[in-house]
Amino acid sequence: xxxxxxxxxxxxxxxxxxxxxxxxxxxxxxxxxxxxxxxxxxxxxxxxxxxxxxxxxxxxxxxxxxxxxxxxxxxxxxxxxxxxxxxxxxxxxxxxxxxxxxxxxxxxxxxxxxxxxxxxxxxxxxxxxxxxxxxxxxxxxxxxxxxx
Amino acid sequence: xxxxxxxxxxxxxxxxxxxxxxxxxxxxxxxxxxxxxxxxxxxxxxxxxxxxxxxxxxxxxxxxxxxxxxxxxxxxxxxxxxxxxxxxxxxxxxxxxxxxxxxxxxxxxxxxxxxxxxxxxxxxxxxxxxxxxxxxxxxxxxxxxxxx
Amino acid sequence: xxxxxxxxxxxxxxxxxxxxxxxxxxxxxxxxxxxxxxxxxxxxxxxxxxxxxxxxxxxxxxxxxxxxxxxxxxxxx
Amino acid sequence: xxxxxxxxxxxxxxxxxxxxxxxxxxxxxxxxxxxxxxxxxxxxxxxxxxxxxxxxxxxxxxxxxxxxxxxxxxxxx
Numbered sequence: 001x002x003x004x005x006x007x008x009x010x011x012x013x014x015x016x017x018x019x020x021x022x023x024x025x026x027x028x029x030x031x032x033x034x035x036x037x038x039x040x041x042x043x044x045x046x047x048x049x050x051x052x053x054x055x056x057x058x059x060x061x062x063x064x065x066x067x068x069x070x071x072x073x074x075x076x077x078x079x080x081x082x083x084x085x086x087x088x089x090x091x092x093x094x095x096x097x098x099x100x101x102x103x104x105x106x107x108x109x110x111x112x113x114x115x116x117x118x119x120x121x122x123x124x125x126x127x128x129x130x131x132x133x134x135x136x137x138x139x140x141x142x143x144x145x146x147x148x
Numbered sequence: 149x150x151x152x153x154x155x156x157x158x159x160x161x162x163x164x165x166x167x168x169x170x171x172x173x174x175x176x177x178x179x180x181x182x183x184x185x186x187x188x189x190x191x192x193x194x195x196x197x198x199x200x201x202x203x204x205x206x207x208x209x210x211x212x213x214x215x216x217x218x219x220x221x222x223x224x225x226x227x228x229x230x231x232x233x234x235x236x237x238x239x240x241x242x243x244x245x246x247x248x249x250x251x252x253x254x255x256x257x258x259x260x261x262x263x264x265x266x267x268x269x270x271x272x273x274x275x276x277x278x279x280x281x282x283x284x285x286x287x288x289x290x291x292x293x294x295x296x
Numbered sequence: 297x298x299x300x301x302x303x304x305x306x307x308x309x310x311x312x313x314x315x316x317x318x319x320x321x322x323x324x325x326x327x328x329x330x331x332x333x334x335x336x337x338x339x340x341x342x343x344x345x346x347x348x349x350x351x352x353x354x355x356x357x358x359x360x361x362x363x364x365x366x367x368x369x370x371x372x373x
Numbered sequence: 374x375x376x377x378x379x380x381x382x383x384x385x386x387x388x389x390x391x392x393x394x395x396x397x398x399x400x401x402x403x404x405x406x407x408x409x410x411x412x413x414x415x416x417x418x419x420x421x422x423x424x425x426x427x428x429x430x431x432x433x434x435x436x437x438x439x440x441x442x443x444x445x446x447x448x449x450x
Contacts, residue, residue, distance in 0.1 A: 127371065
């Protein structure tokens with residue numbers, strides 16, 4: 001389950017991809033297409049200025065469901081590999097929060113699988129966001145925005 | 149037109165993204181979504197082993213049309229920035245050939261724009277591939293595979 | 297043995313409880329585990345439940361040793 | 374002044390020409406520039422044309438100083 005990581009510290013998506021590809025993908029001459037998504041923290045949500053965020057997860061269940069999402073993508077598309085990295089804990093605006101990536105021979109498969117990983121993660125993986133507002137108040141985010 | 153580059157040497161997509169984002173995007177707290185595509189050279193095309201490739205372009209017209217594609221994406225989706233980098237010249241299997249990226253507040257816009265950049269590039273930007281086969285023979289690629 | 301009931305995120309904060317341990321006889325289903333661990337509160341329609349880290353419906357039967365979790369809609373990514 | 378006609382990729386190789394300079398009177402349209410620069414060959418249906426780096430149809434009129442380009446379907450990315 002090296003292709004699923006929940007991390008407590010900073011997420012550098014490009015360094016993460018370079019490291020992950022170095023395990024054989026960079027030399028894999030069957031890879032024609034790599035699709036990547038990075039979600040970052042904005043300083044605005046539902047019209048309010050947000051100064052910080054805490055991301056909670058359910059250790060064990062989160063990783064299990066991220067792995068299941070990757071497995072499902074592998075059944076639906078022709079993929080060589082996938083990666084999901086998600087950050088938890090204290091987060092500030094501009095910080096990358098999540099990285100999803102799909103490697104395939106063909107771009108259609110890579111594009112669609114990468115987007116699927118992200119949408120499934122947002123609807124099924126147990127993570128919760130609590131925002132700190134500019135006035136110091138806190139609130140739990142109650143639902144995600146639609147992605148299609 | 150810094151967001152369009154046609155380069156003769158190696159393309160390192162992750163270093164390219166890091167460099168490009170360092171011009172302000174990394175600190176832009178309105179960016180919630182970054183979608184990226186990387187196309188790489190495979191060692192197989194239409195069932196034949198391919199050992200090398202030469203990519204030709206039409207200097208001037210290529211850059212002009214890549215810029216027009218980015219402009220069109222900006223009219224169709226809510227975007228903060230886009231980047232297209234394409235390699236030309238001699239290329240070997242596993243080498244990255246093309247990078248498209250779209251930055252937006254929202255993931256739907258980033259995903260769709262990134263894919264649009266790639267599909268439009270493949271149908272409109274004047275690049276041509278000539279393959280060297282395992283037996284030493286050469287052939288021009290005559291058409292691209294469908295992407296949707 | 298026993299049943300462990302866990303609460304996450306806004307539910308954990310509102311109910312002021314993180315983990316409750318029940319005797320297996322206390323709750324035969326997910327819904328009964330909710331009622332027992334919250335002191336009889338009705339289960340809100342948008343609360344999600346998991347048994348042993350898989351999503352579960354309120355009528356799912358429980359067995360000794362199960363871990364039951366309750367949480368609000370997920371908002372990661 | 375004059376018209377410059379350029380060929381790219383497999384067309385350049387097959388026709389064994391890279392650039393041909395025509396007198397403006399030689400070709401009033403893109404199609405005529407093709408005929409003149411190839412020595413009267415019929416223009417294949419899949420050949421693409423550009424005038425001053427924008428895609429153009431065979432009947433597009435030309436003016437002095439134009440750069441006309443012919444090339445096969447594009448295959449980048």
